Amino acid sequence: MSSCSCFSTILKSPILIREPNFIPRWNSKVFTLKRHSQNFSSCICYTRVLHQDQIEVLNPDDTVEEQNAAFEGHEIASGRLKEEEAFKEETRNQNSSEKKRNVGEKNSDSRFKLCNGREVFEEKAYIVGVARKGDSDDSFGIEESLSELAQLADTAGLLVVGSTYQKLATANPRTYIGSGKVAEIKSAIHAFDAETVIFDDELSPGQLRNLEKAFGGDVRVCDRTALILDIFNQRAATREAALQAIYFNARVQVIRSFPYVDTKKKEKKFQVSLAQMEYQLPRLTRMWTHLERQAGGQVKGMGEKQIEVDKRILRTQIGALKKEIESVRKHRKQYRNRRTAVPVPVVSLVGYTNAGKSTLLNRLTGADVLAEDKLFATLDPTTRRVQMKNGKEFLLSDTVGFIQKLPTTLVAAFRATLEEISESSLLVHVVDISHPLAEQQIEAVDKVLSELDASSIPMLMVWNKVDKANDPEKIIMEAKRNDVVCISALTGEGLEEFCNAVQERLKDMMVWVEALIPFDKGELLSTIHRVGMVEKTVYAENGTLVRAYVPLRFARLLTPMRQICMS
Numbered sequence: 001m002s003s004c005s006c007f008s009t010i011l012k013s014p015i016l017i018r019e020p021n022f023i024p025r026w027n028s029k030v031f032t033l034k035r036h037s038q039n040f041s042s043c044i045c046y047t048r049v050l051h052q053d054q055i056e057v058l059n060p061d062d063t064v065e066e067q068n069a070a071f072e073g074h075e076i077a078s079g080r081l082k083e084e085e086a087f088k089e090e091t092r093n094q095n096s097s098e099k100k101r102n103v104g105e106k107n108s109d110s111r112f113k114l115c116n117g118r119e120v121f122e123e124k125a126y127i128v129g130v131a132r133k134g135d136s137d138d139s140f141g142i143e144e145s146l147s148e149l150a151q152l153a154d155t156a157g158l159l160v161v162g163s164t165y166q167k168l169a170t171a172n173p174r175t176y177i178g179s180g181k182v183a184e185i186k187s188a189i190h191a192f193d194a195e196t197v198i199f200d201d202e203l204s205p206g207q208l209r210n211l212e213k214a215f216g217g218d219v220r221v222c223d224r225t226a227l228i229l230d231i232f233n234q235r236a237a238t239r240e241a242a243l244q245a246i247y248f249n250a251r252v253q254v255i256r257s258f259p260y261v262d263t264k265k266k267e268k269k270f271q272v273s274l275a276q277m278e279y280q281l282p283r284l285t286r287m288w289t290h291l292e293r294q295a296g297g298q299v300k301g302m303g304e305k306q307i308e309v310d311k312r313i314l315r316t317q318i319g320a321l322k323k324e325i326e327s328v329r330k331h332r333k334q335y336r337n338r339r340t341a342v343p344v345p346v347v348s349l350v351g352y353t354n355a356g357k358s359t360l361l362n363r364l365t366g367a368d369v370l371a372e373d374k375l376f377a378t379l380d381p382t383t384r385r386v387q388m389k390n391g392k393e394f395l396l397s398d399t400v401g402f403i404q405k406l407p408t409t410l411v412a413a414f415r416a417t418l419e420e421i422s423e424s425s426l427l428v429h430v431v432d433i434s435h436p437l438a439e440q441q442i443e444a445v446d447k448v449l450s451e452l453d454a455s456s457i458p459m460l461m462v463w464n465k466v467d468k469a470n471d472p473e474k475i476i477m478e479a480k481r482n483d484v485v486c487i488s489a490l491t492g493e494g495l496e497e498f499c500n501a502v503q504e505r506l507k508d509m510m511v512w513v514e515a516l517i518p519f520d521k522g523e524l525l526s527t528i529h530r531v532g533m534v535e536k537t538v539y540a541e542n543g544t545l546v547r548a549y550v551p552l553r554f555a556r557l558l559t560p561m562r563q564i565c566m567s
């Protein structure tokens with residue numbers, strides 16, 4: 001896939017545009033060419049029919065052809081734009097576009113940066129939010145939400161050049177924000193030379209189209225959902241590539257001992273593509289003309305409208321993807337069943353993105369999971385064995401971080417990934433306690449967990465990053481009162497206490513057994529020692545009598561040897 005801009009995946013699905021043999025060589029010329037011929041194809045087509053000053057918003061169902069190509073002064077809520085003013089602005093815009101192109105060509109080399117393992121063009125983005133009047137105090141504030149959006153944009157490889165928000169009682173059904181704000185943003189975009197406008201909330205397809213038209217031809221509009229999908233796609237693609245490299249190098253122990261990891265990655269990739277397609281389906285515009293070629297001449301010849309052809313192709317691909325996901329799931333279930341035969345309890349790390357889950361996993365297991373100060377650093381769950389000092393062990397799974405305003409399309413993608421969670425004996429909720437919005441983040445995580453039907457699984461709360469907190473002593477005292485473990489995954493502080501707490505919680509979930517283990521089943525006895533808590537063993541004539549707490553799953557395996565009471 002070509003990726004001359006990190007937003008290529010938003011405008012065009014990488015699944016739909018396959019360029020398997022195209023490996024871009026980065027230089028400004030290639031970029032400029034591709035940028036105009038591909039990513040901006042839709043925008044160019046808008047510019048032809050709509051002048052940049054045209055603020056008039058369109059009905060969500062309007063198409064570009066229905067608009068009048070001639071320029072007229074338009075009335076907007078914040079005032080009347082006189083024709084000559086509009087003309088001046090038009091000239092200014094043209095000059096600025098030309099300047100932008102020149103500067104872009106000159107500086108484009110310096111604006112390429114490495115992002116998620118790929119070199120991408122650092123687009124300038126302007127971010128926009130809406131503060132709902134009457135939102136309760138405990139929810140994320142608009143400024144915090146926008147700063148999180150800026151972090152997401154940075155993770156996606158964009159350069160945030162400015163932001164704004166509007167207080168609204170209800171969203172404008174046509175443009176989400178009011179028309180005065182639209183005009184204000186349009187000026188800001190030109191002042192900052194921004195190429196993309198990102199909204200903090202999910203926009204309807206009609207709102208996206210209307211805003212794009214209102215801002216002028218060469219500005220792209222997207223929302224939080226598209227941004228998150230883009231990050232997922234960039235990262236999932238990278239992981240897939242990394243996995244293939246591992247495969248080709250072969251003989252990698254990790255893959256052999258955790259063969260199911262492969263199918264999870266595969267499923268994740270499928271799920272992300274699916275979410276992306278489901279997001280795009282209602283937002284299809286005429287930009288999808290390239291699909292004509294894929295559809296073949298006959299289909300068009302049958303009189304179907306292009307947009308219908310596009311939608312049909314997308315639906316077919318969605319159907320095929322769903323089938324693939326189903327088969328990957330079945331495949332993985334077989335592996336899971338195999339793993340169930342090894343009764344080591346599974347503990348899953350859950351929490352808000354950037355809370356420090358991967359750092360904790362790395363610290364406890366020596367794993368080499370990517371941990372960085374970026375949102376959604378982890379997309380592919382990793383499971384590792386934690387060996388405690390007392391010889392006990394459990395499996396620790398790192399999972400995808402959650403975020404507030406999680407798009408509904410993505411909850412489904414999370415659900416598949418988080419199958420792992422539903423099979424866990426214990427969830428460890430990792431919180432970045434140094435974060436000013438720690439409490440709101442906890443709430444957001446609880447909300448997603450309940451959406452995933454995982455709130456019934458026992459949970460241990462862990463406050464991470466105490467080293468970074470303003471008043472660590474106070475936090476540690478507070479944690480003790482609330483039965484919470486305080487740690488620093490970075491410095492290692494509190495990790496022994498953490499393992500003991502996990503052990504204690506796991507014990508609460510174990511069942512008491514008394515069993516006679518025949519001498520020829522020695523491996524069962526060592527497993528009891530490894531995963532359970534042995535209180536007493538007595539060597540008898542026909543085997544070893546053992547009294548222990550063991551995980552429920554394992555207790556079932558011992559059923560034929562149980563019910564023998566020791567005196």
Ligand SMILES: Nc1nc2c(ncn2[C@@H]2O[C@H](COP(=O)(O)OP(=O)(O)OP(=O)(O)O)[C@@H](O)[C@H]2O)c(=O)[nH]1
Binds near residue numbers: 372399
């Ligand atoms: N000061 C401090 N920084 C930490 C601690 N734990 C993690 N970090 C930093 O926090 C950032 C995020 O850590 P990750 O482990 O990637 O967080 P995560 O929860 O896995 O994030 P996602 O994968 O995005 O969900 C990294 O820069 C870590 O170095 C800690 O205890 N103290």
Ligand SMILES: [Mg+2]
Binds near residue numbers: 357359370371
């Ligand atoms: Mg992580």
